[in-house]
Amino acid sequence: xxxxxxxxxxxxxxxxxxxxxxxxxxxxxxxxxxxxxxxxxxxxxxxxxxxxxxxxxxxxxxxxxxxxxxxxxxxxxxxxxxxxxxxxxxxxxxxxxxxxxxxxxxxxxxxxxxxxxxxxxxxxxxxxxxxxxxxxxxxxxxxxxxxxxxxxxxxxxxxxxxxxxxxxxxxxxxxxxxxxxxxxxxxxxxxxxxxxxxxxxxxxxxxxxxxxxxxxxxxxxxxxxxxxxxxxxxxxxxxxxxxxxxxxxxxxxxxxxxxxxxxxxxxxxxxxxxxxxxxxxxxxxxxxxxxxxxxxxxxxxxxxxxxxxxxxxxxxxxxxxxxxxxxxxxxxxxxxxxxxxxxxxxxxxxxxxxxxxxxxxxxxxxxxxxxxxxxxxxxxxxxxxxxxxxxxxxxxxxxxxxxxxxxxxxxxxxxxxxxxxxxxxxxxxxxxxxxxxxxxxxxxxxxxxxxxxxxxxxxxxxxxxxxxxxxxxxxxxxxxxxx
Numbered sequence: 450x451x452x453x454x455x456x457x458x459x460x461x462x463x464x465x466x467x468x469x470x471x472x473x474x475x476x477x478x479x480x481x482x483x484x485x486x487x488x489x490x491x492x493x494x495x496x497x498x499x500x501x502x503x504x505x506x507x508x509x510x511x512x513x514x515x516x517x518x519x520x521x522x523x524x525x526x527x528x529x530x531x532x533x534x535x536x537x538x539x540x541x542x543x544x545x546x547x548x549x550x551x552x553x554x555x556x557x558x559x560x561x562x563x564x565x566x567x568x569x570x571x572x573x574x575x576x577x578x579x580x581x582x583x584x585x586x587x588x589x590x591x592x593x594x595x596x597x598x599x600x601x602x603x604x605x606x607x608x609x610x611x612x613x614x615x616x617x618x619x620x621x622x623x624x625x626x627x628x629x630x631x632x633x634x635x636x637x638x639x640x641x642x643x644x645x646x647x648x649x650x651x652x653x654x655x656x657x658x659x660x661x662x663x664x665x666x667x668x669x670x671x672x673x674x675x676x677x678x679x680x681x682x683x684x685x686x687x688x689x690x691x692x693x694x695x696x697x698x699x700x701x702x703x704x705x706x707x708x709x710x711x712x713x714x715x716x717x718x719x720x721x722x723x724x725x726x727x728x729x730x731x732x733x734x735x736x737x738x739x740x741x742x743x744x745x746x747x748x749x750x751x752x753x754x755x756x757x758x759x760x761x762x763x764x765x766x767x768x769x770x771x772x773x774x775x776x777x778x779x780x781x782x783x784x785x786x787x788x789x790x791x792x793x794x795x796x797x798x799x800x801x802x803x804x805x806x807x808x809x810x811x812x813x814x815x816x817x818x819x820x821x822x823x824x825x826x827x828x829x830x831x832x833x834x835x836x837x838x839x840x841x842x843x844x845x846x847x848x849x850x851x852x853x854x855x856x857x858x859x860x861x862x863x864x865x866x867x868x869x870x871x872x873x874x875x876x877x878x879x880x881x882x883x884x885x886x887x888x889x890x891x892x893x894x895x896x897x898x899x900x901x902x903x904x905x906x907x908x909x910x911x912x913x914x915x916x917x918x919x920x921x922x923x924x925x926x927x928x929x930x931x932x
Contacts, residue, residue, distance in 0.1 A: 454801075456735045461679045465553040465759035466608065468729055472738035472802045474609045479581045482613035486722070489802060490609075492746035494616060495723055498596065500648050500744070501618065503718070504640050510592040513575050517597070523573035527698040530572065533665020533927040537601040572666065572695055572717055573622045580701040582714055583623060586789035589703065590633070593625040595632040600912045610683075610932050614689065622834040623713045625705065627692070630714035633688040637718045638671045641686035648725060650741040650853040651675050651731050652861055653685055654884075654927060656909025661727040661893050664717075668692035674908045674927065677730040677863045681880025682929035685727050688718035689765075695825035731857050732826075738803030741853050742846040748781045749842060750804045766816045771808065771838060780846070781870055800825060805849050806842060826853055867925070871899075874928070878903055882930065888923040904930050 454471060455463040474490035477483075486494065502512070517930055518541065524531050538819040542564050544557035567573075579591060609615075620637060624630040630846055645651045653673035667689035675685045696702070696712035705711045732739040742748050752927050753768045755761045769782055775782040775815045783804075785795055792809070799807055809821040820838065823830045826849050833841060864883030868874045874887050889895060889907055900906050 452479060454737060455726060457678065458637075460606075464735070465726075465730060468638075468738055469608050474725065474729075474738070477608070478541045480613070481501055482603055484612050484614075486606050486616070489746065490725060490783065493728075493744060496744045496746060497648070497724060498618075498704050501640075501644055502594075502596075504644060505594050505620070506619075508592075508593045508640065510622075510843055512596065513593045514595055514597065515571050515578070517568045518761060519568055519571075519574045520865055521564040521566050521699060523577060526573065527694060529694070530666035530698075530928060534569045537603070538569055539600050539602055541565040541567065545779070547748065556853065563659075568597070569599055569601050570717070571595060571597070571599075571619055572621065573699075576701055576715070578697040579623050579713065580699045583701060583703050585704045588622055588623045588624045588631060589832075590618075591919060592633075593622065594620045595620055602771060607726075607932075609722050609729070610624055611723070614695040615721050615723070617719050619719040620717060620871075622716045623696075623701070623923075624715070625703065625713075627714050630716050634669070634671060634688045634716045634718070637716075638673065638686075638688045641688070641720060642673050644720075645673060645675065645685055645724070645727075645908075648741065648743045649728050650850055650857060651685065652854065653725055654810075654859040654909060654911060656911040656927065658687075659889070659893075659896060659907045659926075660910060661896055664689045666694055667717075672909050674795060674884075674929075675727055675731065676862070676884055676929070677727070677932070679730070679929070682884065682927075682931040683723075683727050684731070684908070684931065685828050686718075686720040689716060689904065690926060691715035691717060701784075733803070734828075737801035737829070738855070740803040740805060742805045742850050745803065745805050746781065747783045747804050748846055749775055749783070749806045749808060750795075750799045751784045751810065752792050752795050752799075753784070753810045760812045764812060767835075768808075768810050771810070771820070771835065774839045775842060778840060778843055780839070789805060796823075805846060806928070808838075824849060865927075874899075875903055876929075878905055878930070885928045886907070886925045887928055889926045889928075890923055899928070906931060919928075 454467040457464045463639050466667040473487045475484045475486050478485045545679050546553050547556040582889045596618050598614055598616050603611050603613050606612050622633050642653050642655055645653045653675050655673055656699050658672055669690040673685045675683050677683055692884055693712040695715050701713045702710045738829040748833055751768050753764045753771055755764045772784045805825050807823040814820050818835050821830055822833050866877055867886040868877055874885055877885055896907055905928045908929050910924055910926045
């Protein structure tokens with residue numbers, strides 16, 4: 450299987466698609482631009498969900514669910530919002546089909562009184578609810594998260610990175626003051642950064658987006674940006690300070706502590722299955738997928754090796770004892786006792802699928818009280834004693850997690866460069882790519898000119914050591930070509 454993976458230096462885009470396919474993460478669906486997430490990919494998403502969901506709940510958020518269909522009139526209430534999403538919306542116009550001759554058509558008699566938009570994001574339908582739920586400052590804050598799918602009609606799609614339908618979480622919160630809403634926006638940005646760095650082992654840069662890159666309907670958009678192995682940036686998550694824009698659009702007012710009516714302040718924020726693509730492009734190699742142990746559905750796979758029935762009994766008994774010991778130590782472990790595939794085939798399969806550690810055990814290992822332990826990240830092997838194996842594996846998984854982050858951070862630092870002129874900017878971008886710190890004059894015109902001439906955009910205005918983003922006439926910002 451690894452032989453079928455295109456090398457990164459030959460065709461990075463094809464390499465990415467090959468890894469997704471051979472690791473059995475996802476595949477294209479019959480509907481253009483959509484994907485089928487296979488069990489390996491969905492198990493990874495479930496682990497990401499579980500970690501993030503715990504982080505959200507630890508910061509006081511609750512889960513809810515809102516409809517996938519949004520009245521078209523709702524989308525029109527916030528001008529910037531509708532302008533930003535109008536070209537990406539899928540619209541439902543009829544409620545049923547009918548057979549007419551040999552054709553299956555939308556039944557003209559079932560035309561809806563009002564078109565429904567398939568959810569591209571949920572600000573509008575959620576703020577309609579908030580306008581009914583909120584009357585007083587005592588009803589605030591509302592801290593809600595939703596796990597759902599959304600549809601955005603993309604022209605160019607790539608599995609996980611950009612698809613017409615994708616899975617995500619979207620948080621929507623309502624507050625009594627501007628400061629509370631801004632604090633929430635930055636708090637979740639920290640949650641996202643912590644998740645990416647501690648779980649995905651992806652170092653990120655936190656910052657604020659320029660006005661041209663701002664979420665439609667937001668006052669400010671904040672982001673975390675990561676650098677992929679091909680030198681392109683990837684936006685890994687965003688949080689949005691909505692001000693009172695949606696409060697005003699949906700007449701969502703509350704009586705404040707001074708008994709005065711005031712519009713509610715809001716935020717929204719989200720990350721998606723795009724993070725799986727980020728993980729692939731940050732860590733994987735020409736042999737296939739490499740997964741950080743904290744999120745890997747299977748952290749350790751045990752492959753028994755034997756030739757005779759007598760050896761089979763002894764080896765499987767020893768392998769089963771190792772499996773039980775690892776499971777008791779909290780390790781997600783799988784014993785692959787299939788007889789339909791040879792050990793070498795299994796080795797290759799689990800390497801392509803990115804299982805962090807592989808334990809191989811045969812008759813000689815049983816006799817010597819040892820096993821062969823192979824690391825996926827470094828593609829290294831060593832013989833270790835069975836005694837104390839569980840503790841050794843737990844420690845090694847932590848070492849792998851830390852090592853993956855450290856290597857990704859070193860790569861980013863090596864590929865982040867500061868330049869002092871536009872000519873130098875263009876030379877560095879063409880020769881080396883990566884993040885480039887360069888002045889921005891604060892105008893949309895400069896952004897448009899640089900993008901048209903080089904394909905690079907302002908990824909973010911970085912935070913300073915004080916926690917605020919850089920300001921002034923010519924802040925130094927992060928530029929890059931991006932996904």
